[in-house]
Amino acid sequence: MEKKMKIIIVGFGKVGSTLTEQLYSEGHDVVVVDLLEKKLETAVSDYDVMTVQGNGASYNVQLEAGVEEADLLIAVTASDELNLLCCLIARKAGQCHTIARVRNSMYNKEINFIKEQLGISMIINPELATAREIAKLLRFPSAIQIDTFARGRAELLKFKLRPEFGLDGLRVMDIMEKLNCDVLVCGIERKEEVTIPNGNFVLRDHDNVSIMATPQNASKFFSKIGVNTHRVKDTLIIGGGKITYYLAHQLLDMGIRVKVIENDKDRCLQLSNLLPKANILYGDGTDETLLLSEGLHNTQSVVSLTNFDEENLLISLFAMKHSNAKIIAKVNRITFNDIINELDIGSVVYPKYLTANYILKYVRATQNAQGSNVETLYKILDKRAEALEFCIRENSPVVGVPLMELNLKDNLLLCCINHKGKIIIPRGQDSIQVGDTVMVVTTNTGLRDIRDILK
Incomplete structure (x- = not known):
């Protein structure tokens, strides 16, 4: 099973603090390095983590932060070059994975060369990631948010339920029958409440509804309720x-x-x-x-x-x-x-959340190098739930059993199975097989292994 990781975060700005909060809440050992004492005081008072004051690219500062025992160093200071240097030194001083934030578009064409030559595990460009996110939304303007799974074969789309759709007062199961579309309603946000709905859940106008579907079926669903699915001109x-x-x-x-x-x-x-x-x-x-x-x-x-x-x-x-x-x-x-x-x-x-999410996905995947690991992770439903994609690499208690016979945790929905490239929106008689990837939406945070979906 997963082990607690020792992670050094260099730079306690917007992304650094978002990452510290997430990784600390998941139980990892986090050490924060920053030049400014004031920032470190905030890190200690907010998250009770270890801190080291100094330049993160200094060999001695990294030793003090425990780089020799660390699993991962994440460099998110304001300087690209400093971030790359931090990672280079960490690779030499310890044997840890490294992640650098690099924002200068000049380096963009050289990212692969830099990664390979410096041995950096991952380079993230927040501006490019944000631009991709926005382009996705302009491709499908009716959605508030779109997250992709199964390498783009399945999408989780969030949209606002408007009175003109005529779905107010219908149960989730009625919608499926009425529209005859292969989509699954996975999450509802209503004012302050977040719900992972069952078939009897009644929808109301102005709910924010998240559905899981293939891009084709999502388009079919939206055109049936009278929503524009064409990208902007x-x-x-x-x-x-x-x-x-x-x-x-x-x-x-x-x-x-x-x-x-x-x-x-x-x-x-x-x-x-x-x-x-x-x-x-x-x-x-x-x-x-x-x-x-x-x-x-x-x-x-x-x-x-x-x-x-x-x-x-x-x-x-x-x-x-x-x-x-x-x-x-x-x-x-x-x-x-x-x-x-x-x-x-x-x-x-929110660029800082996008960047932190990319890095969190990497952390989860590194944490479980074997078994059934988390391939993809999104914070959804106003950050109060997670959508996870598990890769099933070996036999386990969930494999080969009809879904209706699995004793699943509350507030958890199995919303999609990718079986050899075929996307299945699962029903009770479907089952998970070795080699599948499985998408789960849940308000239970910190799932690491497919077995964690069971009570």
Whole structure:
């Protein structure tokens, strides 16, 4: 079974603190390294972890942090080069796995070379990861959030139940019969409550509903309830930072028209050279007149990516009022999740959570190198539940038994089986086989092995 890991986190910023919180709550031994004493005091008071003050790229500082016994070192300081150097020294000083955050797009084409030559286990670029997430949402604008499983063959989509869908008051099992679609309702968020529903659960308008399906069946389901499933034709991006560069690149490749408003003249020139097919405008994205004169009324999507969370949220609210666009806002610092959810502004992306989630997936996979390990992990339902993908590598008490005969934990749903590339939305008579990957949604956190789904 899994073992507790010893993990060193270098850099206690937004991502560092999010990771510390998650890994500490899962029972790992965490040591935080940072130059600033004030940050370390926060780490100790919030999470009761070990800390070392100093430069994480120093051999002696790493020794003090216990690199010789560590399983993993994660470098998430503000400097790419420092992160790479931390990992290089950790590889030489100990025998641990290493993860570096690298943000400079210049290194992007060299990532594989850097990984191999420096022996780094994983390199994460938060801006690129965020851009991919946003592009996914613009491909399917009715969804608030999309997580992919089985290498893209299955998707978990979250959407808001609107009165015009005509599903209010129906039970989950009635919907399946009424629409005759192979989708599974896996989670409901209603105000403060999060539920993993059974067939008798009654849906209400304004619920946030998460469904698991293949991309084709999800499209079929949405078109039957009268939801637009076509990707957007154009997008207006406010702010011209790194995420915008990666996002515009992807959208232009998908044939989507891109207009960017940026208030720094030099950056506009830079973006014009980098993105010749995009329409780059010099101006203030918070100027209502400018937004309206640039066709806000008719645009199909608005993405707010300025450096100020408050601006992104206000621009989104303004865009909601003056258009029918798909709206996406980036939030970096603000932690008033419940208030942001109440604003109902479409999709909100949090780069720090995305980055932490990628790293957590890696930690889980490393932890269980054998048996049935967690291939994929997403925090879903407002971070209060997990969607996990298990790879079944050996026989166990769950293999070959009809699902209806398994004594599953409460608040847990087996929502998808990938059997040799065929996606099965499971019913009671289906069973899990060796070689399958299995998707589970649950509010029980910390599942490590497929056997953990049993009571």
